[in-house]
Amino acid sequence: MNPCPSCGTENVDGARFCVKCGTTLSAAPAPESWRAASGDLGQPPTDQANPSTGTSTGGYAPPPPPYQNFPTYNPPQGMTYQQPGGGTNWQEQGASKKLAAGLCAILVGAFGVHKFVLGYTTEGVIMLLITLLTCGFGAMVTGVIGIVEGIIYLTKSDEEFVRTYVQNKKGWF
Numbered sequence: 001m002n003p004c005p006s007c008g009t010e011n012v013d014g015a016r017f018c019v020k021c022g023t024t025l026s027a028a029p030a031p032e033s034w035r036a037a038s039g040d041l042g043q044p045p046t047d048q049a050n051p052s053t054g055t056s057t058g059g060y061a062p063p064p065p066p067y068q069n070f071p072t073y074n075p076p077q078g079m080t081y082q083q084p085g086g087g088t089n090w091q092e093q094g095a096s097k098k099l100a101a102g103l104c105a106i107l108v109g110a111f112g113v114h115k116f117v118l119g120y121t122t123e124g125v126i127m128l129l130i131t132l133l134t135c136g137f138g139a140m141v142t143g144v145i146g147i148v149e150g151i152i153y154l155t156k157s158d159e160e161f162v163r164t165y166v167q168n169k170k171g172w173f
Contacts, residue, residue: 002015002025004020004023004025006018006021006023007020007021009021011025088159090159090161094162095159095161097118097166098154098156098161099154101114101118101150101165102114102150102153102154103150104117104150105146105147105149105150105153106146106151108146109127109142109145109146109147109149109150110127110131110140110142110143111127111139111142112124112125112126112131114146114153115171118165120169122171127142127145127146130142145173148173149172149173
């Protein structure tokens with residue numbers, strides 16, 4: 001035990017400061033006195049020279065080499081992966097109707113022509129009847145719907161257009 005010179009508290013050997021008052025204690029003993037007989041960290045002391053450099057290892061064995069036999073990954077053979085949207089010809093699937101439907105919706109959207117272009121007969125008939133049966137007053141509402149839908153059609157990518165209006169058959173907006 002190592003007594004503190006200020007308060008007299010007994011401190012553990014090797015302590016650098018007093019546990020009660022924090023005063024700096026006298027120098028700690030040399031590290032050799034802390035080591036166990038078997039060596040630091042349970043390693044047996046050895047004094048072997050390094051064959052590549054000719055230097056001593058300092059009395060301790062070097063650490064073992066890291067594990068080298070990791071399993072290797074062999075991906076399955078013959079399988080292919082296609083990126084989403086990659087290699088798909090959206091023009092063949094109906095993207096060619098995008099420009100025609102968009103322009104018809106903006107120019108004559110009040111009559112529902114763009115709905116007929118996309119194959120939405122029921123929605124086209126509804127817009128046409130609203131415009132004709134209201135003597136053109138309903139054309140203000142169906143015309144705004146046509147302009148909005150035309151802008152939506154023209155701003156979508158080919159893939160989005162085909163998936164939304166050709167495959168999923170979304171009739172309105």
